[in-house]
Structures are given as C-alpha cells and as structure tokens.
Amino acid sequence: MVPQFMDVRETAQYLNMSVQWVYREAPRAGLAVYRFGAGRNAKIQFKVSEVHAWVKQQKVDVT
Template sequence: MDVKETAAYLNVSVSWLYKNAVQSGLVIYRFGTGVNSKIRFNFSEVEAWVKQQRVMGG
C-alpha cells in the first residue's frame, strides 16, 4: 500500500503517517533513496498493527 492508501485505511493524515509510523511500530518499506524514494506498507502488517492497537473496554 502506498502512503495515501495506508493513511486512508488508518483514518490518519499522510503527515501523521510520515511523522509517526516508525515510532508507532508500523513497518516501512522504502524503495530508492533521497527525494524520489517511495514508501510502502504491507497490508497484512498494517492490519496486524491495527489489531494490536485495540483497547479492550472493561
């Protein structure tokens, strides 16, 4: 998934994703270097991350 698709799936802004993905535990795949590099996310890893973020009500 590209950054826009991932941000839409997570219901966060693209800028939030750029700033917080690594700190939040999301795995980033970077293709290329410098300004032209592309960032991708693996859908199954994003989905697993979402499941880990669930807060159980009590």
C-alpha cells in the same frame, strides 16, 4: 490479486489518519516502513498484512 503494499496515501486513508501523521508517527508507533529507491525519489510503502496486524494490536479492551 490482492496488493501486497500500500503507499502512504492509501495507508493514511485506511487508518483514517492524515498523510502527515503516517510520515511522522507510524514508524514511531511501530509500523514497519519499506523504502523503494533512494534519495528524495524513494517510495515509502507499508505491507498490507503488517498494517492489518498493527491495527489488531491497537485494540483496547474496555470493561
């Protein structure tokens, strides 16, 4: 079974960015964040299909 969500560390690794960048910039860049739980113990995760779609949107045609 393919996982439906990635945690911050997995998302950072997939995007080849730092964990700090994912926390700070991913929501500002339009990547949807899912929060499971409340307060400081909340888990922040990203939906795999949405991360893939977001990456495809970042494509720049250079001619």
